Amino acid sequence: MSAGGRKLRAGLIGLGAMGRNHARVLSGLDGVDFVGVHDPAGDPGGLLGVPVVAELADLLALGLDYAVVACPTAVHEPVGLELAAHGVCALIEKPLALSVDEARRLVEAFESRGLVAGVGHIERYNPALRSLRTRLEAAELGEVFQVVTRRQGPYPHRISDVGVVLDLATHDIDLTSWVTGQEYVSIAARTASRSGRPHEDMLAAVGQLADGAVVNHLVNWLSPLKERSTVVTGDRGCYVADTLTADLTFYANAAISTEWEALRTFVGVSQGDMIRYALPKREPLLVEHELFRDAVDGKDSGIVSLREGLRTVEVAAAVLSSARDGATMRISASEVPHPRRGTPVHFAPGALVDE
Structure with missing residues (x-):
C-alpha cells in the first residue's frame, strides 16, 4: 500500500516462463493492483484476469507505478528506457542488459529521474x-x-x-x-x-x-x-x-x-x-516482489540496485x-x-x- 493509502499499480512485460511466475505473484501481492501485461503474442485465453496488450504504449496508458520487465534480455534496454521516460519504476529481470554499455544507459536513465529500479537476481x-x-x-x-x-x-x-x-x-x-x-x-x-x-x-x-x-x-x-x-x-x-x-x-x-x-x-x-x-x-520470488514493492513505496528494503x-x-x-x-x-x-x-x-x- 502506498504512503497515500492506495494500492500501487503494477504491470508486467513478458509472458514467458518467468513472466508467468511474476504474474502469479503479482496477482496476489498485498498492497498492489496488478493492472495489465504487455506481450506481443496477445492474451493467452484471458487466464490472468487482467488485460494483455500487444503494445507497450497500451500498458503505459493504464497508469503504472511500476513494471516488472521479464522479456528477453535483448530488449531490456529499449523497454527500460521507455519506462524511465514515462516515470515508471522497474524491476528488471537479470541480467540487467546484454552489454555493459546498455546496462550503463539503463542506470543513467533511472537514476537521472530519481526512479526506483532494481534487478531480479533472485538467488539473493x-x-x-x-x-x-x-x-x-x-x-x-x-x-x-x-x-x-x-x-x-x-x-x-x-x-x-x-x-x-x-x-x-x-x-x-x-x-x-x-x-x-x-x-x-x-x-x-x-x-x-x-x-x-x-x-x-x-x-x-x-x-x-x-x-x-x-x-x-x-x-x-x-x-x-x-x-x-x-x-x-x-x-x-x-x-x-x-x-x-x-x-x-x-x-x-x-x-x-x-x-x-x-x-x-x-x-x-x-x-x-x-x-x-x-x-x-x-518463496524467493515472493520475497523479491515484497521488497521491491516496499522500495517503490519509499521504504529502505535492500533491493538489488541497477548499479549492482x-x-x-x-x-x-x-x-x-x-x-x-x-x-x-x-x-x-x-x-x-x-x-x-x-x-x-x-x-x-x-x-x-x-x-
Missing part, C-alpha cells in the same frame, strides 16, 4: 544464501578462502538470445559478491558450445576476489543432473548451500588427537561436526572476453554500493584489463 532471496550471508557477515567462518559454485542442468528451451554466461553464471557472479561482500578483481574462463546452438552452453571459470579469496564457477546446460550448489570454505570449516532445496549445512574443522604417528604430523584440517540448519523457507546489476554485467563481460581471448582479465573496481553495507565505495571507472 533464497533462504539458504540469506542465512549464509548473515553468518559470513558475523565472521562465523573466519577468513574466507574459497567460493565454489556449480550450476548445471538440461538446456531450457525458453532461452535463445544469450548463453550460459549471461543467463546462468550471472546468478553465481552476483551471489558470490553479495554473500562475501567482496568484488571480483580478476577472472579466467573457458567456454564451449556442444549442443549446436549459437551461444556457449558450458563454462568453467576461476577468479579472485578483492580480499584474496579464490572463486570457481562451473556452469552448463549439458547435464541431466540439475545442480545448484554454493560452497564457501574458510579457516573454521565450510558452508554448503543447496539453493534447489534451500538447505544450508556447516561442516566444522576439528582438532582431534590421535595415537597414529603417521597422521599426528599432518598439518591441516580435520573432519568435525556437521550441522544442517533449520531455516524458514519462503551493472557490476555483474561487467564481470560477465570479462568472463566472455577471457574465454574468447584465452587470457586472464583484471576487472578494475567501479563505484557500486557495497553489497554488504549498502553504501557507495569510490573507485576509478570500471574497465577490463587484459593481463
